[in-house]
Structures are given as C-alpha cells and as structure tokens.
Amino acid sequence: xxxxxxxxxxxxxxxxxxxxxxxxxxxxxxxxxxxxxxxxxxxxxxxxxxxxxxxxxxxxxxxxxxxxxxxxxxxxxxxxxxxxxxxxxxxxxxxxxxxxxxxxxxxxxxxxxxxxxxxxxxxxxxxxxxxxxxxxxxxxxxxxxxxxxxxxxxxxxxxxxxxxxxxxxxxxxxxxxxxxxxxxxxxxxxxxxxxxxxxxxxxxxxxxxxxxxxxxxxxxxxxxxxxxxxxxxxxxxxxxxxxxxxxxxxxxxxxxxxxxxxxxxxxxxxxxxxxxxxxxxxxxxxxxxxxxxxxxxxxxxxxxxxxxxxxxxxxxxxxxxxxxxxxxxxxxxxxxxxxxxxxxxxxxxxxxxxxxxxxxxxxxxxxxxxxxxxxxxxxxxxxxxxxxxxxxxxxxxxxxxxxxxxxxxxxxxxxxxxxxxxxxxxxxxxxxxxxxxxxxxxxxxxxxxxxxxxxxxxxxxxxxxxxxxxxxxxxxxxxxxxxxxxxxxxxxxxxxxxxxxxxxxxxxxxxxxxxxxxxxxxxxxxxxxxxxxxxxxxxxxxxxxxxxxxxxxxxxxxxxxxxxxxxxxxxxxxxxxxxxxxxxxxxxxxxxxxxxxxxxxxxxxxxxxxxxxxxxxxxxxxxxxxxxxxxxxxxxxxxxxxxxxxxxxxxxxxxxxxxxxxxxxxxxxxxxxxxxxxxxxxxxxxxxxxxx
Numbered sequence: 001x002x003x004x005x006x007x008x009x010x011x012x013x014x015x016x017x018x019x020x021x022x023x024x025x026x027x028x029x030x031x032x033x034x035x036x037x038x039x040x041x042x043x044x045x046x047x048x049x050x051x052x053x054x055x056x057x058x059x060x061x062x063x064x065x066x067x068x069x070x071x072x073x074x075x076x077x078x079x080x081x082x083x084x085x086x087x088x089x090x091x092x093x094x095x096x097x098x099x100x101x102x103x104x105x106x107x108x109x110x111x112x113x114x115x116x117x118x119x120x121x122x123x124x125x126x127x128x129x130x131x132x133x134x135x136x137x138x139x140x141x142x143x144x145x146x147x148x149x150x151x152x153x154x155x156x157x158x159x160x161x162x163x164x165x166x167x168x169x170x171x172x173x174x175x176x177x178x179x180x181x182x183x184x185x186x187x188x189x190x191x192x193x194x195x196x197x198x199x200x201x202x203x204x205x206x207x208x209x210x211x212x213x214x215x216x217x218x219x220x221x222x223x224x225x226x227x228x229x230x231x232x233x234x235x236x237x238x239x240x241x242x243x244x245x246x247x248x249x250x251x252x253x254x255x256x257x258x259x260x261x262x263x264x265x266x267x268x269x270x271x272x273x274x275x276x277x278x279x280x281x282x283x284x285x286x287x288x289x290x291x292x293x294x295x296x297x298x299x300x301x302x303x304x305x306x307x308x309x310x311x312x313x314x315x316x317x318x319x320x321x322x323x324x325x326x327x328x329x330x331x332x333x334x335x336x337x338x339x340x341x342x343x344x345x346x347x348x349x350x351x352x353x354x355x356x357x358x359x360x361x362x363x364x365x366x367x368x369x370x371x372x373x374x375x376x377x378x379x380x381x382x383x384x385x386x387x388x389x390x391x392x393x394x395x396x397x398x399x400x401x402x403x404x405x406x407x408x409x410x411x412x413x414x415x416x417x418x419x420x421x422x423x424x425x426x427x428x429x430x431x432x433x434x435x436x437x438x439x440x441x442x443x444x445x446x447x448x449x450x451x452x453x454x455x456x457x458x459x460x461x462x463x464x465x466x467x468x469x470x471x472x473x474x475x476x477x478x479x480x481x482x483x484x485x486x487x488x489x490x491x492x493x494x495x496x497x498x499x500x501x502x503x504x505x506x507x508x509x510x511x512x513x514x515x516x517x518x519x520x521x522x523x524x525x526x527x528x529x530x531x532x533x534x535x536x537x538x539x540x541x542x543x544x545x546x547x548x549x550x551x552x553x554x555x556x557x558x559x560x561x562x563x564x565x566x567x568x569x570x571x572x573x574x575x576x577x578x579x580x581x582x583x584x585x586x587x588x589x590x591x592x593x594x595x596x597x598x599x600x601x602x603x604x605x606x607x608x609x610x611x612x613x614x615x616x617x618x619x620x621x622x623x624x625x626x627x628x629x630x631x632x633x634x635x636x637x638x639x640x641x642x643x644x645x646x647x648x649x650x651x652x653x654x655x656x657x658x659x660x661x662x663x664x665x666x667x668x669x670x671x672x673x674x675x676x677x678x679x680x681x682x683x684x685x686x687x688x689x690x691x692x
Contacts, residue, residue, distance in 0.1 A: 017089070017100075017119030022112065023070055025050050025063075034119060037089040037098060054087050062086060062102065069104040070115055078102040079258045087119060096643040099123045101258075122259075163234075163253030166241075167191045169205045171198065174248060183229065183253070191251070195236060196225045205249070206240070214238045220254065233260040273347040275325055276332035281621075284346035284354055288405050291344075291356050296401030298359075303366050303398045304412045305355040307335075307373060310391040310424045312351035315383070321655050323383040324351075327390065334376040339369075349621045363398060363429060370394050370427045378425065393419040397430040454480050455504065457511055458678035461687065462649055462671040465663045470525065470691055472564060472649070474532040474671065475512040476678050477504070505539045509552050513563065515681060517556040524688040530592050532564040537571040541578060546585050553591075560590030566617065568596050572607055580611065587612045594649075599637055613646055620652020620672070635665050642666070 011018055017034035021027055027045050035041055038054065045053045056063055061078060069076045078086065079101045089098040101120040106113060163183060165176035171191040180188065192198050198208050209215050220235040235254045241247070273280040279287070288304065295302040309331075316324040328351065335345045335353060344356040355373070360366050377392040395416025397408055411430040419428035455477065462472040516531045539545065553560055565586065572579045572595075586593055594615040595607060599622050608616070622634055634650075641648045650662055653672035662670055676687055 016121065017087075017117075019050075019117040019119065021050055021066070021115050021117065023114070025066060025070070027053060028114065034089075037091065038087065039090070056087075065102075065104060066115065066117070069106055070113060073106045073113070075106070076104045078104075089119070089121075091121070091123065094123070094643075096123065097639065162255075163251075165191075165251050165253070166248050167251065168248050171200050171205065180253065191249075194223065194226050194229075194251075194253075195221075209238060222256070223253075232257045273332075276329050276347050278332045278336060279344055279346035281346065281348060284344065284348075284356070285405070287344040287346075287356050288408065291358050292399075292401045292403075292405065292408070294358070294401070295399065299400060300359045301361070301366075301398055301400055303357040303360055303396050304408050305357065305370065305373070305394060305396045306348075306412045306416045307353040307355065307377070307392050307394050308416060308420070309351035309377070310393055312390075315388065315390075316655070319384045319386060321657060327381060327383055327388075330381055331377060331390070334379070335373060338372050338376050360398070366396060366398055367427065367429065370396060370429075374425055374427065391424040393422075393425070394427045395419045395430070396428070455507060456480060456680065457508065457515065458680060459515075459684040460671060460678040461675055461684075461691075462669050463675055464669050465659070465667050470529055470688075471669045472530040472532050473525070473684075474534075474566070474678075475508065475515070476534075477508055502539055502542060505535060506548060508533060509548065510555075513552045513556045513558055516558060516562060519685070519688065520558075522685075524685065527559065527562065530562060530564040532566050532594060534566045534596065537568070540567060540571050540582065545582070546589060549586075549589060549591060561592060564592035564594050564615070566594045566596040569598065569607055572611060576610075583611045597651075599633065608640065608644055608646060615647040615649055615668075616641055617671075618648060618650045618667075623650060623652050623654075623658050623672075631661060631665075634661075634667075638665055638667050 011029070011031045014031055014033060017037070018029070018031040019027070019034055020029040026047055026049055027042075030038075030040075030042055030045065040053060050056070050066065051058060051063055054062075065076050065078055068074075086100045086102060089100065090096070091098050098121050101122050103118045103120070105116045105118075107116060108114070163177065163180040165180050165188065166174040167190075168174060173188045173191060176188060184193075188194070192200065195212075197212055199211060200208055203211065206215065212221055213219055214221050214236075216239075220237045223229060223234045223236055226234070233256045235256050237252045237254070239250050241250055271280060271283045272278070291302045294300070309327075312324065312327075315327060328347070332345065332347060332353070335355065339345055339355060340358075342358040344358075346354045346356075348354050357366065357369060360369070373394065374392065377390050380387050380389055382388075393416060395412050395414070395418065397411035397415060399408060399411075403411075415428040415430040419426040422428065458476045458478055460474045460476060461470055462474065463469065464471050512531050512533050516525075519525045520527070535545075542548075549560075549563070553563065572583075583593065592614045593612065594617055595613055596617050597619040598616040599619045607613070616637070618634065618637065638648050647668040649669040649671060650658075650667050651671050653659055653662070653670045653674050655674060659670060659674060676684075679687070
C-alpha cells in the first residue's frame with residue numbers, strides 16, 4: 001500500500017498515532033507521531049510483525065485485541081484502566097510514558113484485510129486544547145484539498161473514530177462522517193440538535209458560539225442536553241473556516257464516557273475507606289466541620305470519639321493480616337449499626353476509628369453511647385476458626401462548637417492516650433483541667449530551660465526493595481520527660497510557642513551528623529547511605545539554614561550528599577518564590593531533598609515538576625492494613641516519579657504482602673515495622689552490625 005504524497009502529508013500531520021497493519025499483523029505504515037514516541041523508523045519496521053517491532057508479548061492485551069479485531073472483523077477499543085499492556089511510547093518533552101487509548105478498525109483495501117490502529121495520548125488533559133488545534137489544522141488542510149483527493153480523504157475521515165461534521169452560519173449541517181452517523185438514529189439537519197444551548201434565535205452564529213465559550217478552536221464544551229446522547233458523554237470543539245468562496249464551521253465530537261466513569265469512580269473511592277467501605281478522612285473532615293458549625297449555631301453538645309483496638313497487632317501476627325482485615329470490616333459494620341443516622345463512623349487508618357456524635361444532651365448520655373460501642377466491639381468474633389473477644393480503648397471530647405477541628409482532635413487524642421494507660425477496654429472523656437495540668441507541667445519545664453540531656457534521637461532504617469540493602473536512616477526526635485520518651489506531636493507545638501524549637505532543630509542536625517560520622521568511622525554504613533532529618537516549616541525558611549548546614553557538615557567532615565532533609569508538601573506551598581530559592585541553594589550545597597508524607601496533598605504532582613527533589617516518601621496511610629484499593633494511586637505515583645528520575649520510598653510497611661506489591665511495581669525503597677521499629681542509637685548500632 002503506497003500512499004500518495006498528499007495522503008502521506010495528511011497522515012504525517014496527524015496529532016495521534018496511526019498504525020496500518022495487514023492481515024498477518026505486519027506493519028504497512030506508521031506515521032511520524034508514532035515513530036517519534038516509539039523510537040522506531042518506518043523504513044526499518046515496514047513488513048515486520050507488530051509484536052517484534054514493539055517488543056510485545058503474544059498474550060498482551062494489544063496483540064490479543066488486534067488478533068480478535070482481524071478475526072472477527074469488528075472495531076475494538078482499548079482504554080485505561082484495562083489497557084494495561086499498551087504500546088511502549090514515551091513523551092520526551094514531558095519525560096513521561098504515554099497513557100493511551102487505542103482504537104482498532106478493520107477494513108478491506110484491494111480485496112485484502114487490513115487494520116487501522118489509532119493511538120491517542122490521554123496522559124494530560126491540560127494539553128488537550130493544543131492537540132485539538134493541531135488536529136484541526138490537519139483537518140483544515142484535508143478540507144482545502146478535498147476536491148483533488150476526495151475519495152482518499154473521505155476514506156481516512158470515515159475510519160477516524162471521532163465525530164466530524166460541518167455546518168453553515170445558519171446552523172444547517174452540511175456534512176458529517178461515518179462516526180457521527182452511528183451516534184444518531186436519524187439524519188442531522190441542524191447543529192442545535194447536538195448543541196441545543198446554541199442561541200441562534202437572538203444571536204449570530206459567532207456571537208452564539210462566543211456566549212458558550214466556543215469561539216476558538218482550542219476550547220472543548222461538554223454536551224449535556226443532547227437528547228440522542230443520553231447514555232454517553234461527549235465533548236464538542238468548533239472552529240470557523242473562512243475560505244475564499246465559502247464560510248463554514250467544523251465541529252469535532254469526542255467521546256469522554258470512559259473518562260467520566262473513571263472520574264466518578266475516583267471521586268467515590270476518594271471518599272470511602274477501601275477496606276471497610278465506611279467514611280475516610282476526607283469525609284470525616286467535612287462532617288467534623290459541619291458538626292462544629294451546627295453545634296456553635298444551636299448550642300447543642302457534640303462529641304468526637306477515637307476508638308483504637310487493643311492488641312490488634314497480636315491478632316495480625318497470630319492469625320494473619322486477612323483475619324485482621326476481616327475483623328476491621330466486622331467492627332466497622334457493627335459500629336455503623338449501633339450509632340444514630342445523624343452520626344458518622346470513619347476509619348482513620350490501621351485499627352483506629354473515629355465517630356462523630358452530632359447532638360448529645362449530656363456527658364452521661366455520651367458515656368452511655370460509648371459503652372454501647374464497647375459492647376459491640378467486645379462481642380465474640382470467629383476469625384480463621386478461632387473465637388476471639390476484641391477489646392478497644394476509647395477517648396472522647398465533648399464541646400459546643402467553641403473550639404476548632406485541630407483542638408477537638410488534640411483533646412480526643414489526649415483522652416485516648418489516657419485510656420490506653422488504663423486497663424483494656426477503657427473509656428476516657430477529655431477533662432480540660434487534666435490537659436491543662438499536663439501542658440502546664442511541660443510549660444514550666446520549658447520556662448526553667450530545656451535540659452538537652454533529655455533529648456535523644458531514635459533511628460529507623462530504610463531498605464532497597466530490590467536487594468534489601470540499607471539505603472537510608474531516619475533520625476527521629478524524642479523528649480525523655482519524667483522517664484517517658486515523648487513523641488514530637490506531644491511537645492512540638494509548646495516548644496514552637498516558647499521559641500526554642502529552632503534551637504532544638506539545630507541540635508538535631510548536629511547530633512545526626514555526629515552519629516553519622518561515628519558510624520562511618522566504625523565502618524558500619526556505606527558512604528551512599530543517607531541520614532534523613534525532618535525539618536519544620538519555620539526552620540526551612542530560617543535565614544541561617546544554609547550556613548548552619550555547611551558548618552555542621554564541615555565540622556564532621558561529611559559529604560553533603562550523606563545528609564537528607566525531609567520537608568512536608570505544605571512547607572513548599574507557603575511561599576513558592578522563597579521556597580524555590582531555598583531549594584536551589586540546598587541543591588547547590590549538595591544535600592539530598594525528600595518530600596515527606598507524599599500522596600495525600602492536592603498539589604503533589606505539581607511539586608515534583610517545580611522543585612529539585614531527590615526522593616519522595618509515600619505517606620503510611622496509603623499502606624494501612626494492606627489496602628490494595630490504594631494500589632492504582634501508588635503505582636501512578638511510582639511511574640510519575642520514575643519518569644522524573646526521583647526515588648520513591650514507602651513509609652509504614654508492616655507486612656510482607658505489601659512489600660511484595662512494592663517489589664512488583666518497582667518502588668525503590670521501604671521503611672516500617674516489617675524491617676525494624678525506631679530505636680535508640682545503641683540498639684540501632686546492633687542492627688547495623690547484623691546487616692554489615
């Protein structure tokens with residue numbers, strides 16, 4: 001099959017992949033768009049099998065669909081997420097692999113069966129307008145040369161699985177391709193049959209299109225009121241064609257049904273805990289805000305309840321994670337049934353649930369409701385042939401909407417902390433004077449002056465998923481107060497108020513570098529192993545940050561690449577220009593930069609493109625209880641990071657099953673209890689000796 005120069009030019013200008021194969025699946029033609037993204041050349045691949053040219057397996061979806069299309073002589077489409085094994089295409093401009101929609105259409109040419117394969121790049125909808133413009137230019141070129149190449153062009157247009165039609169300034173339809181014919185049961189007469197929003201009674205065609213925002217060929221408009229397309233979703237794009245002898249409009253129809261369904265599915269998934277099917281944190285935050293506002297407006301009491309299973313880890317370890325997951329599902333169902341319709345039950349992650357009581361009359365009523373929750377939890381449950389009686393600790397906070405969400409959670413968490421120190425199955429309702437007493441004790445200690453001998457660093461390792469080699473160590477701050485090692489969330493806010501936390505972070509950097517040097521001298525770790533230190537937002541923006549880092553690295557004669565700074569997404573969003581300058585200075589210094597708790601923020605992917613990041617640390621909430629429903633998001637982040645040459649480390653990995661998933665999808669490293677818990681330096685040193 002030898003296309004004419006004109007036909008070849010038209011196909012060369014197409015802004016999507018066009019691949020023509022014969023009935024033996026040998027390549028007859030592929031256009032330059034596909035050549036560039038597949039890094040192959042037509043003159044070298046012509047006559048070669050598709051499978052060999054694109055290095056595909058015989059049982060992959062692409063080859064199977066192609067074989068079925070030729071055998072059944074019927075059009076077929078591969079669309080994500082089912083299009084798992086698409087063509088290996090890469091967009092060099094965006095440095096990313098291309099997610100594709102692939103359409104197969106068989107046809108006969110000179111009594112020989114062929115298949116036209118069109119590959120559409122649907123990776124980034126932000127670039128749809130530019131792609132639309134390029135396709136429109138190609139269609140304009142086809143239209144101008146219609147008289148000399150009408151039969152060939154018509155054949156190509158009819159094989160393109162995108163609706164094309166033309167109409168005049170009065171809205172009368174002039175022509176349309178085969179794809180449009182299949183969409184409508186009767187012949188199209190007027191453009192308003194497709195676009196009833198178009199007001200041609202009072203306005204000219206140009207003004208009516210402008211009113212809808214369709215006055216340029218880069219804008220797509222969703223069809224919402226077309227009666228003949230009620231079961232599918234389409235977008236339309238219109239451009240004005242002003243030739244010397246004729247003025248008309250060209251409209252393109254694009255089927256977005258699959259995209260709409262996927263968006264709806266993602267919206268639903270984003271609001272539901274994948275394991276239990278109850279509300280997740282996103283829904284919970286919204287319900288808390290509503291409950292606080294309603295409580296403040298009406299004066300009624302409301303309560304936040306935190307419920308945490310006792311000894312849940314023992315159940316997982318003894319009966320397996322599937323049994324643990326089953327228990328969480330059972331408890332979610334029981335809790336949902338026992339609360340009122342106006343209340344909310346949500347899973348925070350792991351074995352922790354949160355319940356919002358919208359309206360309560362008194363503390364006594366709240367306590368009675370909490371006892372009902374305990375009764376439901378403690379019912380005998382059969383797991384893997386074993387009858388168990390779970391226990392749970394409950395912490396609750398009652399208010400009248402006079403505190404914000406953060407304070408409400410903080411108080412409920414403080415009550416939970418007290419309940420955990422009591423016997424199993426205990427209930428504790430927050431008492432403001434108790435928390436004030438605890439906070440006052442800490443405040444008095446800070447006012448006397450912090451004894452730095454009370455501070456210490458714990459260390460937790462991260463391993464490569466590929467060869468289980470040590471890749472990094474995270475330094476975690478603890479305050480040993482009254483004989484107990486307090487977590488940062490219990491004292492950081494007080495220290496920040498007192499103004500001493502910046503000085504503490506300096507101590508952390510100093511101590512981490514000192515410890516790194518000690519391990520080097522003892523030959524316990526390689527030079528390539530980084531030591532990760534978390535830094536706060538205020539410390540990130542501190543004017544002496546770079547100078548302090550240089551001094552400490554020089555003091556212990558450490559290469560900057562041995563130190564990694566872990567920064568939260570919100571830090572980089574506070575002041576984008578200042579953040580960009582500081583990130584640039586840090587990279588110039590040579591330290592590694594990681595984004596902590598990645599995967600939950602709305603701007604995560606944008607941050608990857610705009611800052612020089614070495615590693616992202618996937619938030620542990622994505623991995624709680626082997627939540628396989630989160631895998632599509634996790635895999636998407638891993639692939640995006642890989643295309644940008646950014647390492648990915650998964651936090652909070654607690655079981656072998658999730659580790660196997662990470663290995664399958666080529667996540668670079670992992671951290672969590674499946675390796676080791678955070679430990680003091682002398683204990684961690686024993687771990688290092690055992691791994692050398």
